[in-house]
Amino acid sequence: MADSKVQPKMGNTGFIIFLAFLSAFVPLSTDLYLPALPEMTTFFAVPEIVMNLTLILFFVFYSIATLFWGPLSDRYGRRPILLVGLTLYMLASILCGIAANAYEIIIFRIFQAIGGGVATTVATAVIKDVFVGRKQETTLAIVQSMVVISPAVVPVIGSLLLTFISWRGIFFAQALLGLSVIYGAVIFKETHASQRGTISVMKSFGRLGALLTNPGFTALLVNFSLISIVSLSYISSSSYIFQNTFHLSSRVFSLFFSFNAIGMLLGPLVYIPLSKYIDRFTIIYASFGITIIAGILVLVFGQMTPVAFALTQFPATLASSAVRPPGTYLVLKQEENDNGSASALYSAGGTIFGSIGMVIVSVAEATPVAAIAWINIVMGAICALLLLVSMTFLRKKIVV
Numbered sequence: 001m002a003d004s005k006v007q008p009k010m011g012n013t014g015f016i017i018f019l020a021f022l023s024a025f026v027p028l029s030t031d032l033y034l035p036a037l038p039e040m041t042t043f044f045a046v047p048e049i050v051m052n053l054t055l056i057l058f059f060v061f062y063s064i065a066t067l068f069w070g071p072l073s074d075r076y077g078r079r080p081i082l083l084v085g086l087t088l089y090m091l092a093s094i095l096c097g098i099a100a101n102a103y104e105i106i107i108f109r110i111f112q113a114i115g116g117g118v119a120t121t122v123a124t125a126v127i128k129d130v131f132v133g134r135k136q137e138t139t140l141a142i143v144q145s146m147v148v149i150s151p152a153v154v155p156v157i158g159s160l161l162l163t164f165i166s167w168r169g170i171f172f173a174q175a176l177l178g179l180s181v182i183y184g185a186v187i188f189k190e191t192h193a194s195q196r197g198t199i200s201v202m203k204s205f206g207r208l209g210a211l212l213t214n215p216g217f218t219a220l221l222v223n224f225s226l227i228s229i230v231s232l233s234y235i236s237s238s239s240y241i242f243q244n245t246f247h248l249s250s251r252v253f254s255l256f257f258s259f260n261a262i263g264m265l266l267g268p269l270v271y272i273p274l275s276k277y278i279d280r281f282t283i284i285y286a287s288f289g290i291t292i293i294a295g296i297l298v299l300v301f302g303q304m305t306p307v308a309f310a311l312t313q314f315p316a317t318l319a320s321s322a323v324r325p326p327g328t329y330l331v332l333k334q335e336e337n338d339n340g341s342a343s344a345l346y347s348a349g350g351t352i353f354g355s356i357g358m359v360i361v362s363v364a365e366a367t368p369v370a371a372i373a374w375i376n377i378v379m380g381a382i383c384a385l386l387l388l389v390s391m392t393f394l395r396k397k398i399v400v
Contacts, residue, residue: 009187018184020143022082022123025089025116026062026351027235028177030055031154034239034257035250036167043167044102048240052362053106055236056355058113063351065117070125070344071205078122078129078192078340082185085118090178097171112174117347119181124343128332129191136332137275141268141325153261159254192339207341216398217334217342219390224327225349227383230291230320232354233375234260234313237361237368245368246306256310260317267321280326281391281400287319288384294319295376303369316376333399 007015021028033040041051065085073081092111099105123143131139158170212218238260242253274283294316302309328346335342357375364371391398 007189009189010184016139016143018181018188019123019126021181021184022119023143025119025181026059028154029058029089029112029116029174030235031257032158032174033167033170034235035159035254036162036170037239038243039162039250040102040105040167046102048365049362050102050106052236052358054102054109056358056362057106058109059232059351059355059358060113061110062113062117063348063355065114066121066344066347066351067208068205068344069118070121070340070342070347071207072340073118073122073125073192074207074338074340077190078126079185079188079190082118082122082188083182085115085122086178086182086185088115089119090115090175090182093171093175093178097168097175115178120347121340121344124328124332124346125339126191128339128343137325137329138272140328141272153258156254156258159251162250207338208345211335211338211341211345214334214397216390216394217331219386219394220327220331220334220398221345221349223383223386223390224323224331225346225353226379226386227288227291227320227323227327228350228354229357229360229379230316230376231264232351233357233361234317234372236358237372240365241309241368241372242306246309248306256306259310260314263314263317264321267318267323268325270318271322271325275326280330281387284323284326284387285384287323288380288387290319291316291376291380292384295373295378295380298376299370299373302373309369313372313376316380319380330398330400 007018010018037051037055041048044051069081069085089112092108092115095108096105096112099108124140127136127139127143161169161173238257239250239253242248242256243250248256271283294312294314297312298309298316302312331346332339332342357379360375361368361371
């Protein structure tokens with residue numbers, strides 16, 4: 001762990017928890033209101049695709065926002081950028097809670113995404129600021145395992161909240177979350193010196209393009225961003241699959257969702273001990289293979305019952321989560337400087353490709369289970385092939 005002097009007001013444990021909360025902003029901003037999506041669709045009397053725009057556009061604008069927050073945090077420092085973004089997130093959450101129609105929610109969710117985009121980008125950059133080598137990879141795994149606890153717990157909390165409050169209260173709960181993390185940002189000690197006097201804003205943004213000219217960075221960025229299609233397509237469609245296709249209540253849905261979210265939790269936790277004895281690339285290729293097998297199982301058995309779907313999807317959820325720590329480490333390892341910009345591109349890549357998966361399952365709303373199955377199969381195969389090709393032709397340019 002980091003020396004306690006790094007964050008004297010937080011301490012080691014508080015520092016890791018703070019990083020986990022920042023990294024978890026995306027799942028916390030989506031999973032808490034997933035159980036309410038069908039209710040909101042009915043309340044506003046709009047098609048599913050319209051209400052799904054609150055998810056899809058969130059991820060689109062979140063990914064765009066990270067491209068701005070990353071370079072800005074390199075220039076102005078992590079702390080001031082955090083405070084600006086988190087404040088915007090909190091205010092947008094309140095506006096979502098008082099929205100008069102679905103289209104207002106879509107607009108305010110966009111602002112929520114822009115503000116929330118600062119969190120994941122800065123969290124990853126801070127980890128790279130403070131930790132190096134094996135400690136960096138281990139910390140990434142610990143933080144990411146803590147992050148994925150939220151998909152296991154938050155939908156259940158959201159479902160319970162819906163028994164006492166309306167869907168509007170869910171957004172007010174997100175505002176309180178934003179306020180709590182703002183407090184963390186206030187006591188956070190800066191980990192990156194401001195470059196305000198040495199580098200212009202435009203030059204800061206120019207580093208994004210410079211990073212993409214690194215073939216090793218770009219190849220791995222695309223590779224490990226594509227796998228996010230598996231997780232985000234499932235997250236965006238799960239409430240409709242369990243509640244509309246299998247006709248379960250929102251509370252029962254939250255339990256099924258939490259079961260699969262355990263796979264998200266176990267992935268990084270399984271990776272940490274395995275990586276001591278097994279080469280990280282062997283684990284990565286095995287994870288892609290498991291994703292393909294899970295897709296076949298979902299296609300054959302997943303449409304029978306909700307239990308069958310949850311069980312067959314579980315291996316894909318676990319495998320795609322296990323890839324995150326080594327994937328993040330390998331992508332960021334390609335650039336030792338510009339931590340904010342590199343983290344921004346990595347965050348943006350995952351959410352951009354993940355949004356594509358969300359669009360696919362939204363279009364295939366008549367057969368969502370089959371869509372999830374084919375996404376697992378195709379993306380597992382593509383990612384394995386791309387990594388093999390990249391390592392073959394860019395071996396001397398990829399730092400491992």
